[in-house]
Amino acid sequence: MKTLLTFFILISNLTLFAQENKVAGDYAFTPESKDGNRIEYKLTLNQDGTFECYYHKYIKEGIPPDTHHYGKGTWKIKDNLVSFFSDKQKDIDEKHTMNFTNSVARFVTKSPRDKSDKIIKIKLQFLESDIFWIKPIGLFKIE
Incomplete structure (x- = not known):
């Protein structure tokens, strides 16, 4: 019985x-x-x-026109939902100012059941975040 239980735990971790x-x-x-x-x-x-994020905005009439923002922290996935965490003591500093705590994105890919030739790009679609401009953003995987 112990062997069977160990086997199932190992398979779930893999x-x-x-x-x-x-x-x-x-x-x-x-x-x-x-x-x-x-x-x-x-x-x-x-x-x-761990993760690292870079956001660069260039708006000609902006004040200032060119801005750069950085963020870092840790991430975990459960049921195709990626949760992000930034430790205020370790991850937030003068350069890394974006706090990704409370940010959640859905991992979107083609279903293994879909046997069509349809091409679906892998992406992360943000669903929740305290960073207001990131909520509607979908980032595509670079392959």
Whole structure:
């Protein structure tokens, strides 16, 4: 009985690890307008459960026109929902000012049951965040 229980625990841990490997990687989105304004979002989810985020905004008539913001912390996945956490003592400093605590994104990919030729880009679609501008953003995985 102990052997069977150990086997099931090992299999469930391998499944969780495999899902984290699928999610880890680089994500980005860079919409541009015709007038030269640009916003760049980059997010790296590392295998070790840490992440780094970079946000660059260039608005010609903005004050200032060019701004850069950084964030870092840890992430966890459960049921295709990626939760982000930033430790105020360790992750927030003069450079890394974005606090991702209370941020949740859905990992979106093509269903294994979908046998069509339809191509669906892997992305993280943010659902919740205390960072107001990140809620509607979807970041696509760079492959």
